[in-house]
Amino acid sequence: MTTSTASAATRQPTGASVNIPPRRLDFEFPETMKRYYYDDSPFLSSFLTTLSALFPEGESFFVESVRAYRDQITDPVLRAQVSGFIGQEAMHSKEHAAFNEAATRMGYPVTQQDKELGYLLRFGQKFLPKAVQISITTALEHYTAIIAEMLLRDPDVQQKFSPEMRQLWMWHALEENEHKTVAYDVYEQVSGSYLLRAGTMIPVTAIFFAVVAINHTRMLAADGKLTNFKDNWNGLKYCWGGKKGVFSRLLPQYLDYFRPGFHPKDHDTDALLHEWREKLFGADGTLSAQLKKTSGKKKATKTAVAA
Numbered sequence: 141m142t143t144s145t146a147s148a149a150t151r152q153p154t155g156a157s158v159n160i161p162p163r164r165l166d167f168e169f170p171e172t173m174k175r176y177y178y179d180d181s182p183f184l185s186s187f188l189t190t191l192s193a194l195f196p197e198g199e200s201f202f203v204e205s206v207r208a209y210r211d212q213i214t215d216p217v218l219r220a221q222v223s224g225f226i227g228q229e230a231m232h233s234k235e236h237a238a239f240n241e242a243a244t245r246m247g248y249p250v251t252q253q254d255k256e257l258g259y260l261l262r263f264g265q266k267f268l269p270k271a272v273q274i275s276i277t278t279a280l281e282h283y284t285a286i287i288a289e290m291l292l293r294d295p296d297v298q299q300k301f302s303p304e305m306r307q308l309w310m311w312h313a314l315e316e317n318e319h320k321t322v323a324y325d326v327y328e329q330v331s332g333s334y335l336l337r338a339g340t341m342i343p344v345t346a347i348f349f350a351v352v353a354i355n356h357t358r359m360l361a362a363d364g365k366l367t368n369f370k371d372n373w374n375g376l377k378y379c380w381g382g383k384k385g386v387f388s389r390l391l392p393q394y395l396d397y398f399r400p401g402f403h404p405k406d407h408d409t410d411a412l413l414h415e416w417r418e419k420l421f422g423a424d425g426t427l428s429a430q431l432k433k434t435s436g437k438k439k440a441t442k443t444a445v446a447a
């Protein structure tokens with residue numbers, strides 16, 4: 141065996157080599173950006189802003205709950221997937237924090253909501269056993285995976301975004317699907333209890349819906365749109381209107397989580413991921429130039445530090 145072959149054989153896999161590459165991006169959200177960036181709707185735009193407000197604290201909770209078990213994972217592939225997962229979620233937090241600053245400038249109570257969620261999650265980190273914390277992450281990663289899959293599949297949903305916000309959400313959706321098995325596989329390895337997994341999903345769902353509903357109402361109030369009945373009603377129907385509602389139609393996928401043998405891979409998104417990697421980061425990808433630029437910056441900083 142030659143030296144180079146030997147070193148290749150012993151080289152540890154990385155997030156990128158297991159198809160979970162942390163991509164450093166740098167979105168800009170100028171003062172002139174569209175306030176109602178989804179379908180010109182105050183209700184739907186502030187709903188997405190409500191979700192964005194939850195990401196920085198929420199995703200760092202995900203990361204911590206998985207990181208707590210990193211040393212127990214011996215499988216090199218899963219270890220690499222965990223690294224990819226941590227890197228991707230850190231980037232999501234960073235970019236959503238940048239958007240959240242823009243939303244704060246627009247007068248939305250994003251900072252307050254981010255802080256409150258932080259208190260709630262730190263309370264959980266202090267008092268809940270680690271196995272419960274990772275089962276919460278596994279439950280919420282199921283939510284993000286099925287919502288992200290819907291985003292990647294549905295052109296009608298995609299075209300309602302303003303162009304710059306579409307980039308942010310489609311990138312996030314792609315990566316949520318790239319790493320959708322990671323928290324689950326770590327959970328299976330360190331606990332694997334079906335009762336804990338399924339049992340956690342029920343309070344997580346109740347708390348998640350309550351937090352989103354309360355925070356969204358506050359966003360609408362801050363925007364002076366609480367009594368904008370027509371748009372609010374249309375927005376509710378768009379989200380929850382039976383079989384056509386973008387979220388209500390996800391009910392079968394949501395319920396699948398309660399099946400004893402469930403695994404996130406059962407919802408096959410390989411072809412979809414391939415398609416979206418090309419669309420965003422391929423030769424003519426809409427984010428390729430930005431990725432190249434930000435990777436270049438990172439390399440330049442490293443070189444400067446080394447020098």
Ligand SMILES: [Fe+2]
Pocket residue numbers: 199228229232312316
């Ligand atoms: Fe994420």
Ligand SMILES: [Fe+2]
Pocket residue numbers: 202229281284316319
């Ligand atoms: Fe995630």
